[in-house]
Amino acid sequence: MYKLIALDLDGTLLNSDKQISSENKAAIDAARAEGVRVVLVSGRPTSGMRESLEALNMVSDDDYVLSYNASVVQKVKSETIIRSQILTGHNAKQLAKLAKKLDINIHAFSHQKGLITPAHNDYTTHESVINGDTITLIDFEELADDEAILKVMLVDHAHKLSAAIAQLPAALYEQFTIVQSAPFFLEFLNKDSNKGIGVKALADHLSIPAEQVICMGDAGNDFHMIQYAGLGVAMGNATDDIKAVADHITVTNDQHGVAKVINEFVLNM
Structure with a gap:
């Protein structure tokens, strides 16, 4: 049973129009309803992730966000820092x-x-x-x-x-x-920051083992978290190095690849 899903933003959760599709949102909502934690992990600053966090209703102090390629791991509402190496x-x-x-x-x-x-x-x-x-x-x-x-x-x-x-x-x-x-x-x-280290820090904070973590991404800055995860997923539009390290390759960000993975591996649909 997977308990934590870590999602890259650009090229993964967001489509080419920089939007979260209704399919992806519905799958994320369903996973969260089952008690699965979903977090956004991006190279962006937290301010640049705010619109997506709000669209997914992930704005409480029980929600977490990993910004600047997980150099900063923090609670969304209070901005309490869980880990920071800058x-x-x-x-x-x-x-x-x-x-x-x-x-x-x-x-x-x-x-x-x-x-x-x-x-x-x-x-x-x-x-x-x-x-x-x-x-x-x-x-x-x-x-x-x-x-x-x-x-x-x-x-x-x-x-x-x-x-x-x-x-x-x-x-x-x-x-x-x-x-x-x-x-x-x-x-x-x-040197002590990357998305893999950041997701691991959050998983440890939540007492979730790596084998219960899904990480999805498409680019070089996603390499470490895909390598860390129990299920590392490369998008269909991912670079070759990311596909090579992934456990699973889904469809592209414009084909609702995030929803496809959640439906298959979390919701068993």
């Missing part, structure tokens, strides 16, 4: 120097300042639009070394970003968790 201004400055060297755009999420970038670009604008965040222009050298930074992202055209990734020093992979959430987004997290 970066610093020192890290952001280090990565800004790297971005300048590679001629790649960069932005970050500051606890105090929100979405920050040293220069306007299409990819930070995209981030701003999907999450409803205001962009603050700032030279990262102005950040205090101890400023709380949720995550840092290299953002640029897919071909340009791929070329930059090929040039990343190996030492960076020892210092940070590095995941690609989209062809134009490369995310740098605290």
Whole structure:
């Protein structure tokens, strides 16, 4: 019996129109009615997940949300932190120097300042639009070394970003968790943060073993939680590396893949 379902948002629960289908909502409602916990796990900030949480009526203090690729695990209503492992201004400055060297755009999420970038670009604008965040222009050298930074992202055209990734020093992979959430987004997290660690922390908090956890996702930042779960599910639209690690591959996000999995593995329909 599965007791916890962890769902990625973009490319998984949300369809191509960034909506939760009636089929997915009905399946989630039915699972929750059976006592199964359902949580959203996204690279987005919590503010960017609010609309989906409200649509699913997952806004009480008995509901949890995992944001910034599960760098932060918290209760929805009170925002009580269950686990938080984030970066610093020192890290952001280090990565800004790297971005300048590679001629790649960069932005970050500051606890105090929100979405920050040293220069306007299409990819930070995209981030701003999907999450409803205001962009603050700032030279990262102005950040205090101890400023709380949720995550840092290299953002640029897919071909340009791929070329930059090929040039990343190996030492960076020892210092940070590095995941690609989209062809134009490369995310740098605290080394002790990823979606797998975050979902495990919540499952442990709720005394739910891994074998009773379902995780569903489509992109590189979902790798760790799909690997962790008792049932790791890749969407039909997932990248090949995610399909390779998954226990099960469902249909695409536009074909209500989340509902299909819940109906088959949780509701036995």
